[in-house]
Amino acid sequence: MVDSNVEKRLVAAPVEPDVTEEDIRKFAEELNQYDYYSVIVDEYNLDLAFKLFKKPRVGIIVSYPLGGMTTETKVKLVETAVKKGCSEINVCPNYVAIKSGDFKTAEADMKAVVKAADNKLDVVAVVQVGLMTLEEIKKICDMCLEVGIHIFKTNTGLNLGKSEVEHIRYIKALYGDKVEIEVSGGVRTLSQAKEFINAGADRLHSSTWKQAIGAEN
């Protein structure tokens, strides 16, 4: 049975390397039967997504999953998202700069993204917790809060690490209600989804979303 407390937090994303128009149509037909939160697509599929999904909450991925696009390209994508009326973007920071301790570069990059977003949409920063130490996670969150980002997505999936319940507890313990957390990478089942929500996750992304919201076993 569908758990409405999980369902309303679902961020669904038909983002696959070979996703076709037909795939997105089918995805929309299924998803539209539920009271989900939002949908994330690739930039190319934006117009189609606005047409097919029942809710106006549509967003795009920005520099996903590697974070290695230039600031100029990230900004261009964000400007496109704003122009098209997106509700949110999922943006990956410059992880190599972060791993190098070069927070000046990483922060300037995110600052440019926030400026381009112009308060017109929610900026969701992907922390990539599976690749980071707890100290790095804190530094990324601090940096994002500093430039005005308060929504964090834990992971991208794609063999770049998994989210653990401890990651959610850690971020929540640091920032409490100042932040919103979207958990991604490691949410396969309804019981896992509930566990993450109990730990403080506000939203969740899952590629097995029907199982995660309890619509299928």
Place this chain on the structure above:
Amino acid sequence: MKREEVASMVDHTILKPQIDYHYLEAVCLEAVKYNFATVAINPAYITLAKKYLEGSNVGITAALAFPYGAWTPEMKVFEVEDAIRKGATDCDFVINVGALKDKKYDIIKREMVLIRKACKTTIAKSIIEVGFLTEDEIVKACELGAEAGMDYVKTSTGFFEKPIPEIARIMYKTLRNTPTKLKVAGGMRTAEDARKMIENGARRLGTSSGVQIVTGWKE
């Protein structure tokens, strides 16, 4: 084949996000030491790599529209132009795989024409992500790349399913009477892996194992 010739085919690739600048520098210095064709990196690091490679003949391959390729042609051209401005010598971009599967060839033609034009003399490589394609789609993607004057058609991003030599063969057969060459990327770890791909027509090798391949190469 001489070891130097193999080295000159290698795009020494480092795309994973969990590295730091020192690691990137080390990869660049390896490329210089072994005389690889290029280092293949994410575009945010072109400026740094340019500094690390100064005074050498090693080029810079930018991984563009990576790894999904599902952008409008206009977005792709923006990123290509930005990468060239920063110093990319090679632009490896992922084609719109979904559009290919939807048989919306006009989209792919348009992105390729625009990118070819933006690249001018910069080397352009279209990545077709063979792991998701049927044989007919692979042939079609190669034909489209050759028609648009791509310098190379490339098998894969390396993020998903790895190419096998039989697939390289199919691509090579489609490309061999055109000026467009074949780049294979993904899954090559040893000199033997590379040899199989070269025997099947590869003229550029996208790999993070370039050093193992070249040092293990038997002439």
